[in-house]
Amino acid sequence: MILRILLRSVAVFVPVFLVATFVTFALRALSGLTPAHLQLGESATPETVAAIEREWGLDRPFLTQYGDWFAGVLRGDLGVSWYNGADIAGLLFEGAIVSLSVAGLALVIGVVLGFGLGVLAAVRRTTWVDRAITGAMTAVSVMPSFVVGIALVAVFAVGLGWFPSAGYVPADRDLGLWLAHITLPAVALSLDTVADVARQLRAGLVAAYRENYVTGAIVRGLGPRRIFFRHVLRNGMGPALTVLGLKFPALLGGAVVTESIFGMAGFGKFAADSAQRGDVPAVQGVLVVSVVLVVVFNLLVNVILARVTPASARGV
Known part of the structure; x- marks a missing residue:
């Protein structure tokens, strides 16, 4: 079953990856930029531009350049920067550690709080608890992450001094400082995920409670806890997991603004x-890595969906 889901997902993601890499590489041709613009500036002449393009192999046919670049991508070689000649994969690795630390913690916060609040609202449906959670999640979902980030800095960093206001410390240097630096930006990024996961989970669980198999379980005398975990949760969490898969790209994209607020030299x-x-080569590298991260994460979500939700396992 899991193998079938993996093969079906790969059959979808491989063409997506091929199209995405081709469009990404076509950015250079569409932009009209060359290394000469960075190295020579206004003093560039047609002769010097042609010489530099020849040096970088940009005078070859477009498809030949794409084939060589794509082969390098498959080997993990994203080329070198036009700006300083540095290895792009190395630069991206350094920035990705920062961004994935923040996005990873934001994802954990979104899953824990989103599932907790969604379950609580569904179990206490139609009560004041349900209405309070639904109202709070609606309010949270319309708050931009950069506004939340500024407010968190003002209150918890500047006002109370509980967290640092900016910067980043690697986890291998000091685990406590690493966690302290990524907590506020992760919280700022996570609120939208918390809201959407909680609302989708609440809706899915409430719908599952109305199904005939739940009524049959109640008639058979099964306890509320067993009914919830064996029947309601497994069949009602599908929409929340699907939303979670869609939220990961948003977390990476939101890191661009959030890292600026918190002074972090990350992916964004x-x-x-x-x-x-x-x-352009650095931008292409960013886009390729982003596509790979999103594809891998969605593949994991599909596998989890097939594992925990019966309808997904049957391809429903």
Whole structure:
């Protein structure tokens, strides 16, 4: 069953990856930028531009360049930066550690709080608890992460001094400081995930409670706890897991603004700086890594869906 789900997911994701990498590589041709623009600036002449393009292999046919670049991507070689000649994979690895630390903690917060609040609202449906959680999640979902980030800095970093206001410390240097630096940006990023997961889980569980198999379980005398965990939760958590898969790209994208607020040199800052400089290979590397991360995460979500929800396992 799991193998079938994996094969079906790969059959979808491979064409997506191929199209995404082709479009990504076509950015250079569409942008009209070359390394000469970064190295020579306004002093560039047609002769010097042609010489630098020849040096970088940009005078070859487009499909030949794409084939060589794609082969390098499959080997983990994303090329070198036009800006400083540095290895792009190495630069991205350094920034990705920062961003994945923040996005990973935000995902954990979103899962724990989202599932907890969604279950509580569903179990206490139609009560004041359900209405309070639903109202709070609606309010949270419309709050931009950068506004939340600024408020968190003002209250918990500047006002109370509980957390650092900016910067990043690697986990291998000091685990406590690492967690302290990523907590506020992770909380700012996680609130939208918490709200959407909680609302989708609540709706899925309430719908599952209305199914005939739950009524039959009650008639057979099964306890509320057993009914919830064996029948309601497994069949009602599918929409929440699907939303969770869609939220991961949003977490990576939200890191661009959040990292700027908290002064973190992460994936988003590297992407923004590269785009402003016109460093096309670096931007291409960012897009490729983003596509890979999103594809892998959605593949994991599909496997989890097939494992825990009967309808997904049957392809329903």
